[in-house]
Structure formats: structure tokens, C-alpha cells
Amino acid sequence: MSGDAGTGESGSILLSGRDIRALAEGAGLSPSKQRGQNFVVDPNTVRVIVERAGVRAGEAVLEVGPGLGSLTLGLLEAGADVAAIELDRGLADLLPRTLTGRGIDEDRFRLVHADALAVTELPALPGAGEPTALVANLPYNVATPILLTVLERFPGIERCLVMVQSEVVDRLAAEPGSRVYGAPSAKAAWYGEREHAGRISRRVFWPVPNVDSALVLLTRRAEALGTEDERERTFRVIDGAFAQRRKMLRAALSGWAGGSARAGDIIASAGIDPTRRGETLAIEDFLAIARAGAEAGAGAEGAAPPA
Structure with missing residues (x-):
């Protein structure tokens, strides 16, 4: 059986659960647990994600892990052009055929077969230019590193709406003082405002995962908090x-x-009580410590990890 699927009976280009299973069967593919593959099989959920992402017609959108194309087609149906990064070779080969089989112009889609953590340049779409938004159902086992890496490497990404494990959303959106506030919370705050954008039922996935899912929306700051060197220094302070x-x-x-004595002096010089704990500090406090450390010649070596 062919891997292509035509437009559904309703006239929508979105994939139904039956379409998705037929595509996978025809291509001899099955979801990989190792790569965290759980495909959305509910068109209504796809529309909710696209709506909450604020996708605009004519906008270029980056998608990481498009899989069989459920969300990709939702983005395209909303009028966006899509640049996608897919690690799985079988899925990367199948997706362009699925899209053209549903009437999508090839100029509205670009696919990079690569590890998202290794990509340093995004493809431009002929009509829409470079992506300004990340909208994705991220592989749960590497979701936070991918999100932070995209934000670090591609400053043209103005906002991100990603679906990840529910507890990861709670951490990313947490504020100082929360019991789940940690390094991912503080690092995400460097880039912009984060908000919990809704929970997603397990039943809309194939296969059904054993964890709950949710959406997090990050809107990038109009102006960066500091320089790239200051970001790296700040992230080292956060890690410590x-x-x-x-x-x-x-x-x-x-x-x-x-x-510890020198650390106390540096922290105090930043206007922060050295007896406080990391979970009480906002991103601006971590930056202040990093700047004080730079003046004192502390913490300059090494590179900050992405997560």
C-alpha cells in the first residue's frame, strides 16, 4: 500500500487516526520508544495547538520532530510555511510524500534530516523567509535541551509553543519559590516570558503514553537580558x-x-544575601551574580551546558 494519503472526506488536509496508522503501516514504520515518538491522532487537538501558538498566514514556522505530519499539516492549513527537522530517516523520507499527496506546494515546506541539537542553520522558506516561531510536539526525552538550544542559536525565533511532558511544562513555567523551580526554569526565563498553555489528553496519541502532556508558551524578550558571554556566565551560576x-x-x-568565602563576597557585592538558596533567585539575580563574578575574575572558564 502507498505511503501517501489524500484529503479527508471533510475537505480538511489534517490526518485522522486511521490516516496515521495507514501511513505508518504502508511505510513499514512503527513509533520508536527510544526516540520518544508518540504521534497526535486527533485533528481537533492539532487545531488547538496551532491556535494557541498564534500562527499567522504567511509566517515561517520551525517544527522539530514532525513525525508523520499531523501538526505539520495543521500549521500548513493555517497558512504558515514550515521548516522541519526530523532525526528519523524513515519519517523524513515519508513526510514530503504525505504533504504533496495532500496538495501542499513544495515551496511551502523544507525538511532537514538531522539531530535538532546539531543544527546550526535553519532553512529559509521561499515565500516566508526564516522561521519566527517554534511549534512542535517535542520528543520528551530531549525536550528541554532542544527548546533551550533553539532559543540560544536562533534569535529570530520570537515565540515557542511546544508540547512536552506535563511535569516539564510545570518546571519550565515555574517562578522563584516554587518547589519545581530549577535550572530549566531560570534558563528559560533568560529568553522570555513562559506560561502554561493547557493540558493535553493522553488519548490523542498513538501509542498512548504513560505520562501526561501539556503545552508551554514562551515569548522572547524584545531585548536580551545581556550579551552572549553574560548568558554563558549566568548559566554556569545557575548550574552551580x-x-x-x-x-x-x-x-x-x-x-x-x-x-565559599570568596563566593560569599561576590554574591554580597551583587546585592544578594549569600545565605539564600538558588530556588529563591530570579534570572536577574543570577545575572547580577555572574556580572559580579566577572568583575572578580570568577567562573570564566568552560561553556554552559544547554540544559
């Missing part, structure tokens, strides 16, 4: 502060500063 959550800052950052 959350390496052992229950430690006071002067102890948690002793390795970064070259001793």
Missing part, C-alpha cells in the same frame, strides 16, 4: 546554584568562585 538545591548560595557556588 542548583547542583545541590538545599545548599546556601555561598556553599553551592564555592567551586565556581574558588571557595
Whole structure:
């Protein structure tokens, strides 16, 4: 049987659950647990995601992990052009055929077969240019690194609406003082405002996952908090502060500063009490410590990890 699928009976180009299973069967594909593949099989859920992402007609959108094309077709139906990154070779080969089989002009879609964490340049769409939004059902096992890497490498991405594991959304959207506030929360806050954008039923996936899913919306700041060097320094401070959550800052950052006494002096010079803990600090506080550390010659070596 062919891997292509035509327009549904309603005239919509979106994929039904039956379409998705037929596409996978025809191509000899099955969801990979190792790669965190769970495909959305409900067109209404796809429309909700596209609507909450604020997708505009004529906009270029980046999608990571398009899979069999459920969300891709939703974005295209809304009038956006799509640049997609897909790691799975079988899915990458199938997707263009699925889209053209549903009447999509080839100029409205670009596919990169690669690991999203290794991509350093995004394809431009002939009519819409470079992507300004990330809208994706991210592989849950690498969702946070992918989100933070995209934000770091591609400043043209103005907003992100991604579906990930529900508890990851809670962490990404958390504010200082929350019990789930941690390094991902603070690092995401460097880039912009985050908000919980709704929960997604397990029943809309194939296969049905054993975790709950949700949406997080991140809107990038109009102006960056600091330079790229300051971001790297700040992320190292964040990593140190959350390496052992229950430690006071002067102890948690002793390795970064070259001793707890020196760490205490640097933190105090940033206007922050050294006895506070990392989970009470906003991103601006971490930046202040990083700047004070730079003046004192602390924490300059190495590179900050993406998550």
C-alpha cells in the first residue's frame, strides 16, 4: 500500500487516526520508544495547538520532530510555511510524500534530516523567509535541551509553543519559590516570558503514553537580558546554584568562585544575601551574580551546558 494519503472526506488536509496508522503501516514504520515518538491522532487537538501558538498566514514556522505530519499539516492549513527537522530517516523520507499527496506546494515546506541539537542553520522558506516561531510536539526525552538550544542559536525565533511532558511544562513555567523551580526554569526565563498553555489528553496519541502532556508558551524578550558571554556566565551560576538545591548560595557556588568565602563576597557585592538558596533567585539575580563574578575574575572558564 502507498505511503501517501489524500484529503479527508471533510475537505480538511489534517490526518485522522486511521490516516496515521495507514501511513505508518504502508511505510513499514512503527513509533520508536527510544526516540520518544508518540504521534497526535486527533485533528481537533492539532487545531488547538496551532491556535494557541498564534500562527499567522504567511509566517515561517520551525517544527522539530514532525513525525508523520499531523501538526505539520495543521500549521500548513493555517497558512504558515514550515521548516522541519526530523532525526528519523524513515519519517523524513515519508513526510514530503504525505504533504504533496495532500496538495501542499513544495515551496511551502523544507525538511532537514538531522539531530535538532546539531543544527546550526535553519532553512529559509521561499515565500516566508526564516522561521519566527517554534511549534512542535517535542520528543520528551530531549525536550528541554532542544527548546533551550533553539532559543540560544536562533534569535529570530520570537515565540515557542511546544508540547512536552506535563511535569516539564510545570518546571519550565515555574517562578522563584516554587518547589519545581530549577535550572530549566531560570534558563528559560533568560529568553522570555513562559506560561502554561493547557493540558493535553493522553488519548490523542498513538501509542498512548504513560505520562501526561501539556503545552508551554514562551515569548522572547524584545531585548536580551545581556550579551552572549553574560548568558554563558549566568548559566554556569545557575548550574552551580542548583547542583545541590538545599545548599546556601555561598556553599553551592564555592567551586565556581574558588571557595565559599570568596563566593560569599561576590554574591554580597551583587546585592544578594549569600545565605539564600538558588530556588529563591530570579534570572536577574543570577545575572547580577555572574556580572559580579566577572568583575572578580570568577567562573570564566568552560561553556554552559544547554540544559
